[in-house]
Amino acid sequence: MQRALVTLTSPESKRLIAKAVVALDEVQYALKNGFVYIATGTTAAYITEEILGEKIEKEKWTVGIISKGRTCVTPKETWPKHLVLYKGKPFEGEPIEALKEMGPDDVFIKGANAIDPNWNVAVFAAAPDGGTIGKTYGWTIAKGVLTITPISLEKFVPTPVEYSAKITGTRVFDWGTGLYSALVPIPHAIPITEIEAYDILANVDAVPIAAGGAGGAEGSVTLVLEGEDEDMERAKEITKQIKGEPYLKPYTEDCAKCPFAKTCGLGSGTF
Known part of the structure:
Protein backbone atom coordinates (compact mmCIF):
# COMPACT_ATOMS: atom_id res chain seq x y z
CA MET A 1 0.00 0.00 0.00
CA GLN A 2 1.07 3.57 -0.72
CA ARG A 3 -0.20 6.94 0.44
CA ALA A 4 0.33 10.30 -1.27
CA LEU A 5 -0.49 13.96 -0.66
CA VAL A 6 -1.66 15.79 -3.80
CA THR A 7 -2.76 19.37 -4.40
CA LEU A 8 -4.58 20.14 -7.64
CA THR A 9 -5.32 23.61 -8.95
CA SER A 10 -8.71 24.30 -10.48
CA LYS A 19 -10.05 12.28 -18.54
CA ALA A 20 -12.13 10.25 -16.09
CA VAL A 21 -15.45 11.10 -17.73
CA VAL A 22 -14.17 10.07 -21.15
CA ALA A 23 -12.80 6.82 -19.68
CA LEU A 24 -16.18 5.77 -18.27
CA ASP A 25 -17.54 2.60 -19.86
CA GLU A 26 -20.91 4.26 -20.43
CA VAL A 27 -19.32 7.16 -22.28
CA GLN A 28 -17.15 4.87 -24.39
CA TYR A 29 -20.19 2.78 -25.29
CA ALA A 30 -22.20 5.86 -26.27
CA LEU A 31 -19.32 7.20 -28.36
CA LYS A 32 -19.33 3.97 -30.35
CA ASN A 33 -23.04 3.20 -30.49
CA GLY A 34 -25.17 6.24 -29.74
CA PHE A 35 -25.34 9.87 -28.64
CA VAL A 36 -22.99 11.87 -26.46
CA TYR A 37 -24.43 15.32 -25.83
CA ILE A 38 -21.97 17.79 -24.24
CA ALA A 39 -23.59 20.98 -23.01
CA THR A 40 -21.32 24.00 -23.09
CA GLY A 41 -19.33 25.04 -20.03
CA THR A 42 -15.71 25.41 -19.02
CA LYS A 60 -15.13 30.94 -24.85
CA TRP A 61 -16.87 27.56 -24.67
CA THR A 62 -19.54 28.78 -22.27
CA VAL A 63 -22.27 31.38 -21.92
CA GLY A 64 -22.66 31.75 -18.16
CA ILE A 65 -19.46 32.12 -16.20
CA ILE A 66 -18.14 33.20 -12.81
CA SER A 67 -15.14 35.39 -13.62
CA LYS A 68 -13.52 38.62 -12.46
CA GLY A 69 -15.20 38.20 -9.08
CA ARG A 70 -18.76 38.13 -10.38
CA THR A 71 -21.46 35.99 -11.94
CA CYS A 72 -21.46 37.00 -15.59
CA VAL A 73 -21.74 35.89 -19.22
CA THR A 74 -19.30 35.72 -22.11
CA PRO A 75 -19.62 38.02 -25.17
CA LYS A 76 -22.72 37.12 -27.16
CA GLU A 77 -20.90 37.01 -30.49
CA THR A 78 -18.91 33.98 -29.33
CA TRP A 79 -21.66 32.02 -27.58
CA PRO A 80 -20.94 28.39 -28.55
CA LYS A 81 -23.26 25.62 -29.62
CA HIS A 82 -23.57 22.39 -27.70
CA LEU A 83 -21.49 19.53 -29.07
CA VAL A 84 -23.57 16.51 -30.04
CA LEU A 85 -21.85 13.36 -31.27
CA TYR A 86 -23.52 10.34 -32.81
CA LYS A 87 -21.36 7.24 -32.95
CA GLY A 88 -18.37 9.47 -32.36
CA LYS A 89 -19.10 11.88 -35.22
CA PRO A 90 -20.70 15.35 -35.12
CA PHE A 91 -24.49 15.04 -35.26
CA GLU A 92 -25.81 16.74 -38.39
CA GLY A 93 -29.15 17.82 -36.94
CA GLU A 94 -30.04 20.39 -34.29
CA PRO A 95 -29.38 19.49 -30.64
CA ILE A 96 -33.11 19.31 -29.94
CA GLU A 97 -33.44 16.55 -32.54
CA ILE A 115 -22.21 20.07 -5.12
CA ASP A 116 -23.57 19.66 -1.60
CA PRO A 117 -22.82 17.23 1.27
CA ASN A 118 -25.37 14.76 -0.13
CA TRP A 119 -23.57 14.76 -3.48
CA ASN A 120 -26.47 16.56 -5.14
CA VAL A 121 -25.53 19.07 -7.82
CA ALA A 122 -27.07 22.27 -9.13
CA VAL A 123 -26.36 24.73 -11.92
CA PHE A 124 -26.99 28.43 -12.38
CA ALA A 125 -29.70 29.48 -14.84
CA ALA A 126 -29.99 33.16 -15.78
CA ALA A 127 -31.88 33.09 -19.09
CA PRO A 128 -35.67 33.60 -18.96
CA ASP A 129 -36.25 30.11 -20.39
CA GLY A 130 -33.97 28.45 -17.85
CA GLY A 131 -30.97 28.26 -20.16
CA THR A 132 -29.42 24.91 -20.97
CA ILE A 133 -30.93 23.03 -18.05
CA GLY A 134 -34.36 24.50 -18.74
CA LYS A 135 -34.26 23.37 -22.36
CA THR A 136 -32.87 19.88 -21.78
CA TYR A 137 -34.01 18.69 -18.35
CA GLY A 138 -37.41 17.40 -19.43
CA TRP A 139 -35.96 15.34 -22.26
CA THR A 140 -33.20 13.73 -20.20
CA ILE A 141 -35.13 12.91 -17.05
CA ALA A 142 -38.27 11.67 -18.79
CA LYS A 143 -36.39 9.15 -20.93
CA GLY A 144 -33.78 8.07 -18.42
CA VAL A 145 -30.83 9.49 -20.30
CA LEU A 146 -27.62 8.99 -18.33
CA THR A 147 -26.70 12.47 -17.08
CA ILE A 148 -23.11 12.99 -15.96
CA THR A 149 -22.00 16.12 -14.14
CA PRO A 150 -18.25 16.77 -14.09
CA ILE A 151 -17.65 19.01 -11.09
CA SER A 152 -14.59 19.83 -9.00
CA LEU A 153 -14.62 19.80 -5.23
CA GLU A 154 -13.77 23.50 -5.39
CA LYS A 155 -17.54 23.86 -5.95
CA PHE A 156 -18.47 22.03 -2.77
CA VAL A 157 -21.01 23.99 -0.70
CA PRO A 158 -22.38 23.18 2.79
CA THR A 159 -25.90 24.31 1.85
CA PRO A 160 -28.23 21.61 0.43
CA VAL A 161 -29.02 22.60 -3.14
CA GLU A 162 -32.75 22.06 -2.65
CA TYR A 163 -32.67 24.94 -0.17
CA SER A 164 -30.51 27.12 -2.42
CA ALA A 165 -33.07 26.66 -5.18
CA LYS A 166 -35.73 28.24 -2.96
CA ILE A 167 -33.83 31.45 -2.31
CA THR A 168 -32.43 32.20 -5.78
CA GLY A 169 -33.89 33.47 -9.06
CA THR A 170 -33.32 36.18 -11.63
CA ARG A 171 -35.94 38.48 -10.08
CA VAL A 172 -35.62 37.86 -6.36
CA PHE A 173 -32.56 40.00 -5.62
CA ASP A 174 -32.49 43.71 -4.76
CA TRP A 175 -28.80 44.15 -5.50
CA GLY A 176 -25.72 42.07 -6.13
CA THR A 177 -22.17 41.94 -7.46
CA GLY A 178 -23.09 40.38 -10.81
CA LEU A 179 -25.69 38.56 -12.85
CA TYR A 180 -28.77 37.43 -10.93
CA SER A 181 -29.38 33.71 -11.36
CA ALA A 182 -31.41 30.77 -10.12
CA LEU A 183 -29.64 27.72 -8.79
CA VAL A 184 -31.35 24.69 -10.33
CA PRO A 185 -30.81 21.19 -8.87
CA ILE A 186 -30.17 18.31 -11.29
CA PRO A 187 -31.49 15.42 -9.20
CA HIS A 188 -30.80 12.65 -11.71
CA ALA A 189 -27.18 13.65 -12.34
CA ILE A 190 -24.19 11.48 -11.49
CA PRO A 191 -21.38 13.76 -10.28
CA ILE A 192 -17.78 13.04 -11.17
CA THR A 193 -15.39 14.85 -8.82
CA GLY A 213 -4.68 28.52 -1.54
CA ALA A 214 -2.91 31.64 -2.79
CA GLY A 215 -0.44 32.75 -5.42
CA GLY A 216 -1.91 30.63 -8.21
CA ALA A 217 -3.47 27.95 -6.01
CA GLU A 218 -6.81 29.67 -5.48
CA GLY A 219 -9.63 27.17 -5.88
CA SER A 220 -7.30 24.24 -5.33
CA VAL A 221 -8.13 21.01 -3.52
CA THR A 222 -5.71 18.90 -1.50
CA LEU A 223 -6.22 15.14 -1.39
CA VAL A 224 -4.75 12.10 0.28
CA LEU A 225 -4.46 9.21 -2.18
CA GLU A 226 -4.31 5.62 -0.96
CA GLY A 227 -4.06 2.35 -2.86
CA GLU A 228 -2.04 -0.67 -3.89
CA ASP A 229 1.48 -0.02 -5.18
CA GLU A 230 0.70 -0.61 -8.86
CA ASP A 231 -2.46 1.50 -8.76
CA MET A 232 -0.68 4.30 -6.93
CA GLU A 237 1.65 9.16 -13.69
CA ILE A 238 -1.82 10.61 -14.19
CA THR A 239 -1.06 13.37 -11.69
CA LYS A 240 2.18 14.19 -13.50
CA GLN A 241 0.24 14.47 -16.78
CA ILE A 242 -2.20 17.05 -15.46
CA LYS A 243 0.15 19.15 -13.30
CA GLY A 244 0.83 22.55 -14.85
CA GLU A 245 -2.51 22.81 -16.67
CA PRO A 246 -2.85 26.56 -17.36
CA TYR A 247 -5.61 28.75 -15.96
CA LEU A 248 -8.25 30.09 -18.32
CA LYS A 249 -8.11 33.74 -19.30
CA PRO A 250 -10.82 36.08 -17.97
CA TYR A 251 -13.44 36.50 -20.68
CA THR A 252 -16.68 38.37 -19.99
CA GLU A 253 -19.21 40.54 -21.81
CA ASP A 254 -19.03 44.35 -21.89
CA CYS A 255 -21.61 45.54 -19.36
CA ALA A 256 -22.64 48.36 -21.74
CA LYS A 257 -24.02 45.89 -24.30
CA CYS A 258 -24.87 42.85 -22.18
CA PRO A 259 -28.33 41.39 -22.95
CA PHE A 260 -28.71 40.53 -19.25
CA ALA A 261 -27.92 44.02 -17.93
CA LYS A 262 -31.38 44.51 -16.39
CA THR A 263 -30.98 41.43 -14.21
CA CYS A 264 -27.45 42.21 -13.05
CA GLY A 265 -26.37 44.25 -10.05
CA LEU A 266 -23.66 45.95 -12.09
CA GLY A 267 -25.60 46.36 -15.32
CA SER A 268 -28.67 47.77 -13.58
CA GLY A 269 -26.60 50.07 -11.39
CA THR A 270 -27.92 48.72 -8.10
CA PHE A 271 -24.39 48.02 -6.87
Whole structure:
Protein backbone atom coordinates (compact mmCIF):
# COMPACT_ATOMS: atom_id res chain seq x y z
CA MET A 1 0.00 0.00 0.00
CA GLN A 2 1.07 3.57 -0.72
CA ARG A 3 -0.20 6.94 0.44
CA ALA A 4 0.33 10.30 -1.27
CA LEU A 5 -0.49 13.96 -0.66
CA VAL A 6 -1.66 15.79 -3.80
CA THR A 7 -2.76 19.37 -4.40
CA LEU A 8 -4.58 20.14 -7.64
CA THR A 9 -5.32 23.61 -8.95
CA SER A 10 -8.71 24.30 -10.48
CA PRO A 11 -7.63 23.67 -14.10
CA GLU A 12 -5.67 20.57 -13.08
CA SER A 13 -8.80 19.18 -11.43
CA LYS A 14 -10.86 19.90 -14.52
CA ARG A 15 -8.36 18.08 -16.73
CA LEU A 16 -8.33 15.10 -14.36
CA ILE A 17 -12.11 14.94 -14.26
CA ALA A 18 -12.34 15.26 -18.03
CA LYS A 19 -10.05 12.28 -18.54
CA ALA A 20 -12.13 10.25 -16.09
CA VAL A 21 -15.45 11.10 -17.73
CA VAL A 22 -14.17 10.07 -21.15
CA ALA A 23 -12.80 6.82 -19.68
CA LEU A 24 -16.18 5.77 -18.27
CA ASP A 25 -17.54 2.60 -19.86
CA GLU A 26 -20.91 4.26 -20.43
CA VAL A 27 -19.32 7.16 -22.28
CA GLN A 28 -17.15 4.87 -24.39
CA TYR A 29 -20.19 2.78 -25.29
CA ALA A 30 -22.20 5.86 -26.27
CA LEU A 31 -19.32 7.20 -28.36
CA LYS A 32 -19.33 3.97 -30.35
CA ASN A 33 -23.04 3.20 -30.49
CA GLY A 34 -25.17 6.24 -29.74
CA PHE A 35 -25.34 9.87 -28.64
CA VAL A 36 -22.99 11.87 -26.46
CA TYR A 37 -24.43 15.32 -25.83
CA ILE A 38 -21.97 17.79 -24.24
CA ALA A 39 -23.59 20.98 -23.01
CA THR A 40 -21.32 24.00 -23.09
CA GLY A 41 -19.33 25.04 -20.03
CA THR A 42 -15.71 25.41 -19.02
CA THR A 43 -15.34 21.96 -17.44
CA ALA A 44 -17.18 20.40 -20.37
CA ALA A 45 -14.69 22.13 -22.66
CA TYR A 46 -11.92 19.96 -21.20
CA ILE A 47 -14.02 16.88 -21.94
CA THR A 48 -14.53 18.10 -25.50
CA GLU A 49 -10.78 18.42 -25.92
CA GLU A 50 -10.21 14.91 -24.58
CA ILE A 51 -12.76 13.43 -27.00
CA LEU A 52 -11.84 15.44 -30.09
CA GLY A 53 -8.09 15.35 -29.43
CA GLU A 54 -7.71 19.03 -30.21
CA LYS A 55 -7.35 22.27 -28.30
CA ILE A 56 -10.25 24.74 -28.08
CA GLU A 57 -10.58 28.19 -26.51
CA LYS A 58 -12.14 26.88 -23.32
CA GLU A 59 -12.89 30.29 -21.82
CA LYS A 60 -15.13 30.94 -24.85
CA TRP A 61 -16.87 27.56 -24.67
CA THR A 62 -19.54 28.78 -22.27
CA VAL A 63 -22.27 31.38 -21.92
CA GLY A 64 -22.66 31.75 -18.16
CA ILE A 65 -19.46 32.12 -16.20
CA ILE A 66 -18.14 33.20 -12.81
CA SER A 67 -15.14 35.39 -13.62
CA LYS A 68 -13.52 38.62 -12.46
CA GLY A 69 -15.20 38.20 -9.08
CA ARG A 70 -18.76 38.13 -10.38
CA THR A 71 -21.46 35.99 -11.94
CA CYS A 72 -21.46 37.00 -15.59
CA VAL A 73 -21.74 35.89 -19.22
CA THR A 74 -19.30 35.72 -22.11
CA PRO A 75 -19.62 38.02 -25.17
CA LYS A 76 -22.72 37.12 -27.16
CA GLU A 77 -20.90 37.01 -30.49
CA THR A 78 -18.91 33.98 -29.33
CA TRP A 79 -21.66 32.02 -27.58
CA PRO A 80 -20.94 28.39 -28.55
CA LYS A 81 -23.26 25.62 -29.62
CA HIS A 82 -23.57 22.39 -27.70
CA LEU A 83 -21.49 19.53 -29.07
CA VAL A 84 -23.57 16.51 -30.04
CA LEU A 85 -21.85 13.36 -31.27
CA TYR A 86 -23.52 10.34 -32.81
CA LYS A 87 -21.36 7.24 -32.95
CA GLY A 88 -18.37 9.47 -32.36
CA LYS A 89 -19.10 11.88 -35.22
CA PRO A 90 -20.70 15.35 -35.12
CA PHE A 91 -24.49 15.04 -35.26
CA GLU A 92 -25.81 16.74 -38.39
CA GLY A 93 -29.15 17.82 -36.94
CA GLU A 94 -30.04 20.39 -34.29
CA PRO A 95 -29.38 19.49 -30.64
CA ILE A 96 -33.11 19.31 -29.94
CA GLU A 97 -33.44 16.55 -32.54
CA ALA A 98 -30.80 14.54 -30.71
CA LEU A 99 -32.59 15.02 -27.40
CA LYS A 100 -35.76 13.62 -28.97
CA GLU A 101 -33.93 10.44 -29.98
CA MET A 102 -31.74 9.87 -26.90
CA GLY A 103 -32.40 7.12 -24.36
CA PRO A 104 -30.79 5.25 -21.43
CA ASP A 105 -27.80 4.08 -23.47
CA ASP A 106 -26.91 7.64 -24.42
CA VAL A 107 -25.03 10.21 -22.35
CA PHE A 108 -25.78 13.83 -21.51
CA ILE A 109 -22.89 15.78 -19.96
CA LYS A 110 -23.52 19.03 -18.11
CA GLY A 111 -21.25 20.85 -15.69
CA ALA A 112 -22.58 22.53 -12.56
CA ASN A 113 -21.89 25.27 -10.03
CA ALA A 114 -22.50 23.49 -6.74
CA ILE A 115 -22.21 20.07 -5.12
CA ASP A 116 -23.57 19.66 -1.60
CA PRO A 117 -22.82 17.23 1.27
CA ASN A 118 -25.37 14.76 -0.13
CA TRP A 119 -23.57 14.76 -3.48
CA ASN A 120 -26.47 16.56 -5.14
CA VAL A 121 -25.53 19.07 -7.82
CA ALA A 122 -27.07 22.27 -9.13
CA VAL A 123 -26.36 24.73 -11.92
CA PHE A 124 -26.99 28.43 -12.38
CA ALA A 125 -29.70 29.48 -14.84
CA ALA A 126 -29.99 33.16 -15.78
CA ALA A 127 -31.88 33.09 -19.09
CA PRO A 128 -35.67 33.60 -18.96
CA ASP A 129 -36.25 30.11 -20.39
CA GLY A 130 -33.97 28.45 -17.85
CA GLY A 131 -30.97 28.26 -20.16
CA THR A 132 -29.42 24.91 -20.97
CA ILE A 133 -30.93 23.03 -18.05
CA GLY A 134 -34.36 24.50 -18.74
CA LYS A 135 -34.26 23.37 -22.36
CA THR A 136 -32.87 19.88 -21.78
CA TYR A 137 -34.01 18.69 -18.35
CA GLY A 138 -37.41 17.40 -19.43
CA TRP A 139 -35.96 15.34 -22.26
CA THR A 140 -33.20 13.73 -20.20
CA ILE A 141 -35.13 12.91 -17.05
CA ALA A 142 -38.27 11.67 -18.79
CA LYS A 143 -36.39 9.15 -20.93
CA GLY A 144 -33.78 8.07 -18.42
CA VAL A 145 -30.83 9.49 -20.30
CA LEU A 146 -27.62 8.99 -18.33
CA THR A 147 -26.70 12.47 -17.08
CA ILE A 148 -23.11 12.99 -15.96
CA THR A 149 -22.00 16.12 -14.14
CA PRO A 150 -18.25 16.77 -14.09
CA ILE A 151 -17.65 19.01 -11.09
CA SER A 152 -14.59 19.83 -9.00
CA LEU A 153 -14.62 19.80 -5.23
CA GLU A 154 -13.77 23.50 -5.39
CA LYS A 155 -17.54 23.86 -5.95
CA PHE A 156 -18.47 22.03 -2.77
CA VAL A 157 -21.01 23.99 -0.70
CA PRO A 158 -22.38 23.18 2.79
CA THR A 159 -25.90 24.31 1.85
CA PRO A 160 -28.23 21.61 0.43
CA VAL A 161 -29.02 22.60 -3.14
CA GLU A 162 -32.75 22.06 -2.65
CA TYR A 163 -32.67 24.94 -0.17
CA SER A 164 -30.51 27.12 -2.42
CA ALA A 165 -33.07 26.66 -5.18
CA LYS A 166 -35.73 28.24 -2.96
CA ILE A 167 -33.83 31.45 -2.31
CA THR A 168 -32.43 32.20 -5.78
CA GLY A 169 -33.89 33.47 -9.06
CA THR A 170 -33.32 36.18 -11.63
CA ARG A 171 -35.94 38.48 -10.08
CA VAL A 172 -35.62 37.86 -6.36
CA PHE A 173 -32.56 40.00 -5.62
CA ASP A 174 -32.49 43.71 -4.76
CA TRP A 175 -28.80 44.15 -5.50
CA GLY A 176 -25.72 42.07 -6.13
CA THR A 177 -22.17 41.94 -7.46
CA GLY A 178 -23.09 40.38 -10.81
CA LEU A 179 -25.69 38.56 -12.85
CA TYR A 180 -28.77 37.43 -10.93
CA SER A 181 -29.38 33.71 -11.36
CA ALA A 182 -31.41 30.77 -10.12
CA LEU A 183 -29.64 27.72 -8.79
CA VAL A 184 -31.35 24.69 -10.33
CA PRO A 185 -30.81 21.19 -8.87
CA ILE A 186 -30.17 18.31 -11.29
CA PRO A 187 -31.49 15.42 -9.20
CA HIS A 188 -30.80 12.65 -11.71
CA ALA A 189 -27.18 13.65 -12.34
CA ILE A 190 -24.19 11.48 -11.49
CA PRO A 191 -21.38 13.76 -10.28
CA ILE A 192 -17.78 13.04 -11.17
CA THR A 193 -15.39 14.85 -8.82
CA GLU A 194 -11.70 14.34 -8.16
CA ILE A 195 -12.70 11.48 -5.84
CA GLU A 196 -14.49 9.52 -8.56
CA ALA A 197 -11.85 10.51 -11.12
CA TYR A 198 -8.95 8.90 -9.27
CA ASP A 199 -11.05 5.80 -8.69
CA ILE A 200 -12.00 5.55 -12.38
CA LEU A 201 -8.52 6.21 -13.74
CA ALA A 202 -6.30 4.49 -11.17
CA ASN A 203 -8.47 2.48 -8.77
CA VAL A 204 -7.24 4.46 -5.77
CA ASP A 205 -9.07 6.18 -2.93
CA ALA A 206 -8.97 9.97 -2.84
CA VAL A 207 -9.83 11.73 0.42
CA PRO A 208 -10.24 15.53 0.32
CA ILE A 209 -8.55 17.09 3.35
CA ALA A 210 -8.10 20.78 2.48
CA ALA A 211 -9.09 23.41 -0.06
CA GLY A 212 -8.00 26.79 -1.33
CA GLY A 213 -4.68 28.52 -1.54
CA ALA A 214 -2.91 31.64 -2.79
CA GLY A 215 -0.44 32.75 -5.42
CA GLY A 216 -1.91 30.63 -8.21
CA ALA A 217 -3.47 27.95 -6.01
CA GLU A 218 -6.81 29.67 -5.48
CA GLY A 219 -9.63 27.17 -5.88
CA SER A 220 -7.30 24.24 -5.33
CA VAL A 221 -8.13 21.01 -3.52
CA THR A 222 -5.71 18.90 -1.50
CA LEU A 223 -6.22 15.14 -1.39
CA VAL A 224 -4.75 12.10 0.28
CA LEU A 225 -4.46 9.21 -2.18
CA GLU A 226 -4.31 5.62 -0.96
CA GLY A 227 -4.06 2.35 -2.86
CA GLU A 228 -2.04 -0.67 -3.89
CA ASP A 229 1.48 -0.02 -5.18
CA GLU A 230 0.70 -0.61 -8.86
CA ASP A 231 -2.46 1.50 -8.76
CA MET A 232 -0.68 4.30 -6.93
CA GLU A 233 2.05 4.34 -9.54
CA ARG A 234 -0.67 4.80 -12.15
CA ALA A 235 -2.14 7.62 -10.06
CA LYS A 236 1.30 9.24 -9.91
CA GLU A 237 1.65 9.16 -13.69
CA ILE A 238 -1.82 10.61 -14.19
CA THR A 239 -1.06 13.37 -11.69
CA LYS A 240 2.18 14.19 -13.50
CA GLN A 241 0.24 14.47 -16.78
CA ILE A 242 -2.20 17.05 -15.46
CA LYS A 243 0.15 19.15 -13.30
CA GLY A 244 0.83 22.55 -14.85
CA GLU A 245 -2.51 22.81 -16.67
CA PRO A 246 -2.85 26.56 -17.36
CA TYR A 247 -5.61 28.75 -15.96
CA LEU A 248 -8.25 30.09 -18.32
CA LYS A 249 -8.11 33.74 -19.30
CA PRO A 250 -10.82 36.08 -17.97
CA TYR A 251 -13.44 36.50 -20.68
CA THR A 252 -16.68 38.37 -19.99
CA GLU A 253 -19.21 40.54 -21.81
CA ASP A 254 -19.03 44.35 -21.89
CA CYS A 255 -21.61 45.54 -19.36
CA ALA A 256 -22.64 48.36 -21.74
CA LYS A 257 -24.02 45.89 -24.30
CA CYS A 258 -24.87 42.85 -22.18
CA PRO A 259 -28.33 41.39 -22.95
CA PHE A 260 -28.71 40.53 -19.25
CA ALA A 261 -27.92 44.02 -17.93
CA LYS A 262 -31.38 44.51 -16.39
CA THR A 263 -30.98 41.43 -14.21
CA CYS A 264 -27.45 42.21 -13.05
CA GLY A 265 -26.37 44.25 -10.05
CA LEU A 266 -23.66 45.95 -12.09
CA GLY A 267 -25.60 46.36 -15.32
CA SER A 268 -28.67 47.77 -13.58
CA GLY A 269 -26.60 50.07 -11.39
CA THR A 270 -27.92 48.72 -8.10
CA PHE A 271 -24.39 48.02 -6.87
